[in-house]
Every structure is written in C-alpha cells, then in structure tokens.
Amino acid sequence: MDSLRPKSAAIREKRLQAISAFYGKAETLLQEHADVQFTQRVRTFSQDVSSDIIKALEIISTIRNSAIVVHGTAGCAVARLSQQIFDENDSHWAITNLNERDSIMGSDVKLREGIRQVFKLHSPEIVFIVSTPVVAINNDDIESVVEELKEELGIAIVPVYADGFRSKIGSTGYDLVSHSIVKHVLPLKKADVSDYVNLLSISEKPNDLNEIYRLLNELGLRTNLFPRSTSLENIKRIRNAAFSISINPDEADYPGTVLQERYEIPFVQPVIPIGIENTSQWLANIALATGHESQARNLISREKAQLTQLLEQRAPEKKKVFISLQPAIAFGIANLLEELGIEVIGLKLTYVDKHHVANLEKLKADQPEFAFLVGEGQLFEEENLIRKLNPEIYIGDSGDFAVAIRSGIPVINLESIPVFGFSGVKNLITKIRKALSNNSFTKISAQNEAKTYTGEWLKKSPNWFIKQEVK
Amino acid sequence: MSKNILHKNRNGCALHGALKVIDSVEGFAPIIHSSAGCSIQSKYSENILAGSNGRNHRGWLESSATAVIEKQVVFGGTARLREQIKNTVKVQAADLYVVVTGCAPEIVGDDVPAMVKEAQEQGFPVISVSTPGFKGNVYKGYEWAVRGIIERISQFHLPQRPNLKLVNILGVVPNQDLLWEGNLQELEKTLGLLSLKTNKIFGFGQDIESWRNIPNAGLNLVVSPWGLEIAQLLEKKFDTPYLYFGYLPVGTPDTSRLLTIISEKLNIPEEVITRAKYREEKLLAHQFQKLAQSYIKYDLQKELALVGETSNVVGISRFLQDSFGQIVKTVIITDNPNDELRQQIAEDLNTNPNYTTEVIFTSDGKAIDEELLKTRPEVILGSSLEQKVARKLSVPLIRISTPVFDQVFLNQSYIGYTGAIYLIQDFASALLAHTSRIE
Numbered sequence: 045m046d047s048l049r050p051k052s053a054a055i056r057e058k059r060l061q062a063i064s065a066f067y068g069k070a071e072t073l074l075q076e077h078a079d080v081q082f083t084q085r086v087r088t089f090s091q092d093v094s095s096d097i098i099k100a101l102e103i104i105s106t107i108r109n110s111a112i113v114v115h116g117t118a119g120c121a122v123a124r125l126s127q128q129i130f131d132e133n134d135s136h137w138a139i140t141n142l143n144e145r146d147s148i149m150g151s152d153v154k155l156r157e158g159i160r161q162v163f164k165l166h167s168p169e170i171v172f173i174v175s176t177p178v179v180a181i182n183n184d185d186i187e188s189v190v191e192e193l194k195e196e197l198g199i200a201i202v203p204v205y206a207d208g209f210r211s212k213i214g215s216t217g218y219d220l221v222s223h224s225i226v227k228h229v230l231p232l233k234k235a236d237v238s239d240y241v242n243l244l245s246i247s248e249k250p251n252d253l254n255e256i257y258r259l260l261n262e263l264g265l266r267t268n269l270f271p272r273s274t275s276l277e278n279i280k281r282i283r284n285a286a287f288s289i290s291i292n293p294d295e296a297d298y299p300g301t302v303l304q305e306r307y308e309i310p311f312v313q314p315v316i317p318i319g320i321e322n323t324s325q326w327l328a329n330i331a332l333a334t335g336h337e338s339q340a341r342n343l344i345s346r347e348k349a350q351l352t353q354l355l356e357q358r359a360p361e362k363k364k365v366f367i368s369l370q371p372a373i374a375f376g377i378a379n380l381l382e383e384l385g386i387e388v389i390g391l392k393l394t395y396v397d398k399h400h401v402a403n404l405e406k407l408k409a410d411q412p413e414f415a416f417l418v419g420e421g422q423l424f425e426e427e428n429l430i431r432k433l434n435p436e437i438y439i440g441d442s443g444d445f446a447v448a449i450r451s452g453i454p455v456i457n458l459e460s461i462p463v464f465g466f467s468g469v470k471n472l473i474t475k476i477r478k479a480l481s482n483n484s485f486t487k488i489s490a491q492n493e494a495k496t497y498t499g500e501w502l503k504k505s506p507n508w509f510i511k512q513e514v515k
Numbered sequence: 516m517s518k519n520i521l522h523k524n525r526n527g528c529a530l531h532g533a534l535k536v537i538d539s540v541e542g543f544a545p546i547i548h549s550s551a552g553c554s555i556q557s558k559y560s561e562n563i564l565a566g567s568n569g570r571n572h573r574g575w576l577e578s579s580a581t582a583v584i585e586k587q588v589v590f591g592g593t594a595r596l597r598e599q600i601k602n603t604v605k606v607q608a609a610d611l612y613v614v615v616t617g618c619a620p621e622i623v624g625d626d627v628p629a630m631v632k633e634a635q636e637q638g639f640p641v642i643s644v645s646t647p648g649f650k651g652n653v654y655k656g657y658e659w660a661v662r663g664i665i666e667r668i669s670q671f672h673l674p675q676r677p678n679l680k681l682v683n684i685l686g687v688v689p690n691q692d693l694l695w696e697g698n699l700q701e702l703e704k705t706l707g708l709l710s711l712k713t714n715k716i717f718g719f720g721q722d723i724e725s726w727r728n729i730p731n732a733g734l735n736l737v738v739s740p741w742g743l744e745i746a747q748l749l750e751k752k753f754d755t756p757y758l759y760f761g762y763l764p765v766g767t768p769d770t771s772r773l774l775t776i777i778s779e780k781l782n783i784p785e786e787v788i789t790r791a792k793y794r795e796e797k798l799l800a801h802q803f804q805k806l807a808q809s810y811i812k813y814d815l816q817k818e819l820a821l822v823g824e825t826s827n828v829v830g831i832s833r834f835l836q837d838s839f840g841q842i843v844k845t846v847i848i849t850d851n852p853n854d855e856l857r858q859q860i861a862e863d864l865n866t867n868p869n870y871t872t873e874v875i876f877t878s879d880g881k882a883i884d885e886e887l888l889k890t891r892p893e894v895i896l897g898s899s900l901e902q903k904v905a906r907k908l909s910v911p912l913i914r915i916s917t918p919v920f921d922q923v924f925l926n927q928s929y930i931g932y933t934g935a936i937y938l939i940q941d942f943a944s945a946l947l948a949h950t951s952r953i954e
Contacts, residue, residue, distance in 0.1 A: 088598050089605070091576055092553070092555055093582055094552055095550065118524055118648060118652055119553065119653075125524065128918075165522070177588075177617070209585050214552070446575065496608075497608070501605060
C-alpha cells in the first residue's frame with residue numbers, strides 16, 4: 045500500500061474509523077468496533093468546528109524559511125493572521141483574494157502570480173499552497189502550476205489540498221501537511237540510516253518541547269523535529285533517521301506511518317508522555333527501541349523520586365474535574381489526575397478512532413457506567429452535560445471556555461500550561477492550586493452571563509441531536 | 516502589487532462582517548451555512564485580532580453552523596440547512612436568527628431563501644443574508660447584514676413613532692473597528708451634550724428593541740463609508756434625513772463642527788450648542804496646557820504616518836494635525852472605500868496648506884510596509900502588523916486599527932472631546948516610553 049500516491053492524505057474517518065459524534069458508554073463503542081467498526085453518527089444541530097485549512101495553517105506557519113500562498117477568498121487566511129501572535133519564525137504569506145469572477149472562471153493565473161510574488165519578496169526555500177473550498181469545488185488545476193513553477197523558480201513547492209468539507213475532523217489538516225511535504229519534497233528511494241531520530245511534533249508548543257528535549261537529551265538521543273518548526277534542511281534529513289518517535293501518538297500517527305511505509309523507518313509510538321507513569325513508559329519504550337535503557341532507568345527513578353516527594357508534601361485538594369480535550373491528551377491528563385487522586389467526573393473527546401480501543405477498554409473496566417461525549421466544539425452538548433454533572437474544575441484547550449465561565453468554575457487551559465513530561469506534573473499541580481485558591485474572576489464573569497441555550501434543550505439528553513447517519 | 520494578491524491581509528470576508536454585526540447585538544443569533552471553520556476564522560479576528568475584546572454572550576465555538584460535508588457540496592445542502600434552522604430555534608434562544616452563507620453553498624446554489632421562508636411560515640424570526648467571501652470584504656458584509664436586518668424588521672414594525680431627538684449611528688463596524696464600543700459610547704456622550712438620545716445598535720445593552728427603534732429616529736449619523744447605503748435605504752423607506760459626516764470626529768474643531776451641523780439639522784437653539792461646546796473645548800484646552808511643558812521639552816512634534824480604516828483614521832489624523840501640531844505625511848486607508856468617496860477622503864485629510872498629506876488606499880501589507888519604509892515617519896499609528904516596520908525604523912507604534920494582538924482594548928476611544936484627551940496622552944506616553952527605552 046502506498047498512502048502517499050493520492051494527491052491528499054486519506055481522511056481520518058476512512059483511515060482510522062474516526063468518529064466525531066457520540067455520547068454514551070465505552071462499552072457501546074467497543075461493541076461496534078468488535079462487530080464491524082465504529083458507527084458514523086451525525087448531528088442534526090451543530091456548532092462550527094475547525095477546518096483542515098485552519099489546522100494545516102497552524103503547522104505550516106511554524107516551518108522556517110517558508111512562505112504560504114493561501115489560495116482562496118480573503119477570509120480564509122484570517123487564521124494565519126491570528127497565528128501571527130505566536131509566530132516563532134515569521135513565515136511569510138499572501139492570499140490570492142479570489143473574487144466572483146475567479147470563482148467562476150478559475151484562478152490559476154492568480155496562484156502563479158502569488159507564488160512568484162512571495163518568492164521574489166522573501167526568497168523562501170519552500171512555498172506552500174493551501175487550497176480552500178472555492179478552489180476545491182471548482183477543481184482548479186494546482187498540480188500543473190506546481191510543476192511549472194518548481195522548474196521556473198528552482199525551489200520546493202508543496203500543495204496542501206485542504207477543502208473544508210471532506211473530513212469532519214479538523215485534525216485531518218495536520219495529516220495533509222505531512223503527506224504533501226513527504227510526497228513533494230523527498231525522493232522515493234530509501235536512504236542510508238543515520239544515528240538520529242525523527243521527533244514527530246504537531247501541536248506541541250515551545251514550552252512543551254523544552255521538556256521533551258530535556259528528557260531525550262538525558263537519554264543521549266539526537267533528534268530531528270518534524271513537521272512542526274521544520275525547515276527544508278531538516279525535511280531532507282527525515283529519510284535518514286534511525287527511528288521516528290511520537291510525542292502525541294494521535295497526531296504523529298500519519299507522518300510516522302507514511303515514513304515507515306516508504307522508507308522503512310521504524311515508528312515508535314508509545315503512550316503520550318503526560319503524567320508520571322505515562323512519561324516513564326514513554327521513555328522506557330523509546331529507550332528499549334533505541335538501546336538507551338540504562339540511561340532511561342536512571343532518569344526515571346531520579347525524576348520519580350523527586351515527584352513522589354513533591355506529591356507527599358503538597359497533595360492537591362480532592363476535586364471533581366471535567367475534561368474537554370483531544371483524545372490522547374485527555375487520556376493522558378486523566379491518568380495524571382488519577383495519580384494525583386483527583387476524580388474525573390466528565391469527559392469530552394474531540395474525536396475517537398481505532399487507536400483508542402485500549403483506552404476505551406480501561407474506561408470500561410474502571411467505570412462501566414461512565415458516559416462521555418465525542419465532538420469538537422459543540423459546546424451546547426458540553427453545557428448540557430456540565431449542568432448535570434456539576435464539576436468543580438474544568439480542563440480544556442479549545443480556546444473557548446464559555447461553558448465553564450458561565451458555570452463559574454475555575455478553568456485550566458492547557459494552551460498556556462506545558463503538561464508534558466515530569467515537569468508537566470508540577471506545572472499542572474501548581475495551576476490547579478492557583479485556580480482553586482482564587483476563583484473570583486470566573487465567578488464575577490459568570491454573574492454577567494446571559495442565557496445562551498433554551499431550558500428545553502438543557503433538560504434533554506446530551507445526545508438528542510446525535511443520530512445514525514442515513515446513507 | 517498587481518492582480519489583487521494581498522500580503523499579510525488584515526481584513527476578513529463578507530461572511531465575517533455579517534457575523535460581527537450579528538454577534539454584537541444581544542438576542543441576535545447567526546446560522547452559518549458554509550463549510551466548517553468559517554465562523555472560527557471570523558472569531559479569530561474578533562477575539563484575537565480586535566484587541567481581545569471579542570467575546571460576547573456566545574462563545575468562540577457556539578455559533579450554529581451547518582458545517583456542510585462533501586456530499587452536501589456535491590448534491591446540495593438545502594436539506595441540511597432546513598434541519599439546522601429547525602433545530603437551532605430549539606437549542607439557542609434568540610429574538611432574531613440570521614442565516615449567513617459562505618462560499619461553498621453559494622457556488623453550489625443552495626436555495627437558502629426557500630428554507631428561510633419555510634421557517635418564517637412556521638412563525639420563527641429567521642432571515643437570510645447572502646455573504647460569500649468572493650463577493651465582498653468584511654466591511655461589505657457589515658453593510659449587507661445591517662441592510663438585511665433593517666429590511667426585515669421594517670416589514671413588521673410600522674407605523675412609526677417618530678422621535679426627533681433620537682439619532683442612529685451608522686458605519687461603526689463592531690469588532691473590526693478596534694475602538695468600536697468605546698467610540699459608540701463617546702458618540703452617545705457627545706450627542707448627549709445637545710440632549711439627544713443615541714441609538715448605538717451594537718454593544719452593551721443593545722438588542723432587538725434598539726433595531727426596532729431605527730425607523731423612529733430623527734436623524735441618521737453616518738460615520739464611515741459603510742453606513743452610507745444604509746442611510747440612503749432608511750431615507751427611502753422612512754424619510755429619515757441623514758448626515759454623512761464620513762468619519763468619527765476627534766477633539767476640536769471636528770466634534771464642535773459635528774454638533775453645529777446636527778443642531779442646524781434638528782433645529783436645536785444656538786445657546787444650547789454654545790453652552791455645550793464651551794465647557795468641553797475649555798477642558799480639552801486645559802489638558803493641552805498641562806502637556807505643553809513636556810510637549811516642548813521632549814519635542815513631541817513629529818512627522819506621522821497613519822494606517823487603518825476611514826472611520827478612525829481620518830478624524831485622528833485631522834485632530835493631530837489641526838490641533839496637536841503634528842505633521843501627517845502619509846495616511847493609508849485600509850477599508851477599500853469606493854472611488855467616489857476617495858476624493859472626499861483625500862480632501863478631508865489635506866488640511867494644511869503648507870504641505871501635502873499623501874493618501875493611499877490599500878490593504879496589502881507589502882504595499883503598506885514599503886510605503887512606510889519610503890516615508891520614514893517618526894511615529895506610526897496603525898495595527899500590530901506595522902510593528903516590524905516600526906522596529907526597523909526605530910520609531911514608536913501607537914495601535915489604533917485592527918489587527919491588534921499585543922494590546923487589549925475594552926472601552927477605549929480616541930474620539931469626541933474626551934477621546935482626544937486619551938489620544939494625546941497615549942501619543943505622548945508612547946514617545947516618552949520610546950525615548951527612555953533607547954537611552
């Protein structure tokens with residue numbers, strides 16, 4: 045099988061049976077999986093979700109010496125504009141700014157012009173083209189523009205075929221980026237093996253990566269980061285890596301798999317390094333594969349000893365928590381909270397796919413009656429559930445904490461707290477204590493909240509609008 | 516550059532403009548008929564780029580949206596929209612639901628009006644506005660949404676109950692204009708000097724009643740190019756006269772001039788306006804006097820460049836030039852007003868006979884950077900996107916236009932008499948901070 049042959053990555057629904065609409069017990073999903081596969085459900089009422097365009101831009105904007113041409117109407121690049129705030133490398137970008145005539149007559153002239161302009165202005169090593177719905181619907185010919193200008197400008201040009209409607213799971217956009225880079229920049233042939241590993245990183249922030257680097261340095265591993273914050277030079281090196289290693293196994297799955305498929309680079313995909321046991325296991329698995337077991341053993345016992353001391357000194361209060369996160373991170377945080385003796389009473393996952401069967405089995409074994417939500421955004425369901433569960437802390441990372449604020453409960457936003465590795469344990473404990481010790485801001489804000497949802501809806505079951513898809 | 520390619524584009528599309536309108540009125544709810552992500556991109560520009568002042572009664576991810584998928588793009592998404600409208604009214608309480616359409620369903624040709632008519636026949640307050648991104652920018656989206664809502668409301672709320680003392684404000688685009696809420700409140704305060712009541716229609720305390728009140732006003736005050744067609748519609752429909760001021764007045768003399776024109780239009784006795792102006796002008800002059808020592812000590816007279824939308828930039832430029840002694844070299848207007856208005860804007864900005872203020876119309880980040888590097892102003896008033904050029908030139912940047920992602924704006928305003936005081940305060944502070952930083 046060659047995943048890289050098509051112009052675009054297979055959507056997660058097809059590749060991994062990913063589902064984005066569900067409320068119920070783990071048992072139900074496990075049964076479906078045992079029978080055939082997870083059942084695709086749809087919402088007959090929905091709130092907006094991230095698109096592959098937004099997610100693709102999130103990664104591309106971190107790639108060094110690159111430029112982006114967003115091929116679409118003016119609004120499609122606002123996500124890129126907003127990433128300006130986190131700009132690690134000042135990637136350069138333009139939009140083709142399609143108008144009504146372009147939407148009818150096609151727009152390859154503008155695309156060529158856009159690429160030439162960013163090339164002339166910024167001398168990038170790679171130019172990314174990100175397509176959008178208008179271009180996808182009209183099936184504009186991007187491929188021949190790529191071929192033509194690659195020749196003319198002598199640089200790498202990578203088309204990322206985002207469209208906003210093929211997948212219901214925005215994170216598919218991450219896969220599109222890895223797919224297009226490997227397909228369009230690297231030669232087909234397997235390469236000589238070098239002594240470093242590909243560290244597959246997607247949504248981890250610089251602070252998250254600092255801890256990961258610290259741990260891998262202790263093992264004595266040399267790393268090549270991909271695709272986040274990569275560069276043309278680093279991209280060329282991924283073919284020679286001895287291993288590919290995941291941080292977040294969900295996000296790294298696609299690049300790890302295609303690199304294994306095409307270049308036979310062994311893919312080490314352990315549990316996410318969040319929490320004491322998970323981090324230890326992550327390190328142990330990597331050490332086992334790469335032959336650094338003694339370093340790992342020392343490191344783990346040293347770090348564990350420190351943390352045990354810390355936990356004994358300052359055990360956090362026992363509180364009830366609602367978690368709303370992407371799956372690997374959510375399961376990691378749940379494990380960490382268990383280690384801290386904090387109870388998870390509510391759970392929402394942005395999606396679930398076949399890689400989460402083991403997590404579902406653990407959930408079923410520990411709490412057979414526990415019902416959870418699956419969906420990105422869809423805060424109407426979250427509010428419905430939170431009102432019924434009355435949690436005391438909310439942990440999320442979606443950027444929208446409207447529901448938690450409305451409920452007046454303390455919010456812990458993982459966007460701004462690095463939770464990976466052993467230092468992540470300390471960071472989370474510190475934040476939980478801070479949040480619990482003074483919640484005046486959320487409480488006062490809650491008093492000013494208007495009613496957003498009808499009483500009729502809040503009385504219904506959270507899965508009222510989740511239906512089996514009619515084929 | 517040619518062919519309409521935009522570098523570092525600062526403005527969203529028509530759909531975003533419409534959403535900014537709907538999100539800024541309590542009790543209005545959008546139903547977005549488009550592919551996934553459109554409203555999230557819009558919220559980026561409201562929450563992150565408009566000085567972090569974007570959150571309202573609905574959260575970032577709480578807008579009702581069909582998020583059409585491939586089969587609805589191929590076979591049409593009308594049935595999906597019907598279902599979404601039917602269920603939105605059950606889940607989200609609102610006084611008015613506005614269906615706004617994105618590029619995908621518009622290209623496919625979904626019959627949105629038919630779905631809306633169906634919902635209306637069932638008694639639900641639902642309307643639609645066509646807002647595909649390929650048809651217009653964020654400012655156009657504002658205009659289309661406001662017009663659409665007024666058309667609908669006016670079908671049901673006649674006869675009028677005229678109130679000559681009520682003034683509607685048209686042309687302030689909420690969450691695109693960084694200073695929108697503060698500006699509306701400052702206008703309210705300013706018109707209050709003439710005992711007039713201001714119908715702000717957006718922001719704190721504004722709901723469907725404010726919009727139902729629009730036909731009753733005695734005057735429509737238009738403070739940007741984007742309110743003009745709305746005012747013309749209202750004149751046609753309700754005979755309401757309008758005053759096209761074209762921008763937001765800052766300090767003296769513009770604020771006083773606005774008050775004079777309005778009192779003439781509404782037959783307000785001269786002694787009222789004289790009394791009102793007197794105290795405010797005195798207070799502003801008093802602040803000038805307080806600043807005079809520093810103004811000279813630190814040589815606050817500079818050559819400036821301004822970047823931003825017509826509504827804020829024209830008034831700020833005129834005040835800084837005509838009253839505050841600044842030399843405005845360049846003004847870059849980023850909201851793309853039509854050709855007929857451009858001439859007027861250029862004239863409004865060229866107020867000093869001793870030199871020419873160059874006026875450029877573009878929203879292309881590259882053209883803006885190049886112009887600033889060429890002009891080499893001593894102070895830039897613009898958006899966070901101008902930070903890099905400001906650093907290169909080693910000059911202070913004062914943030915007055917979107918996008919701003921490194922400063923918070925809640926109720927800030929630089930217009931009217933009071934806003935002018937904050938403007939000179941922030942101007943002087945930026946220069947002092949800059950001087951002390953490089954020393």
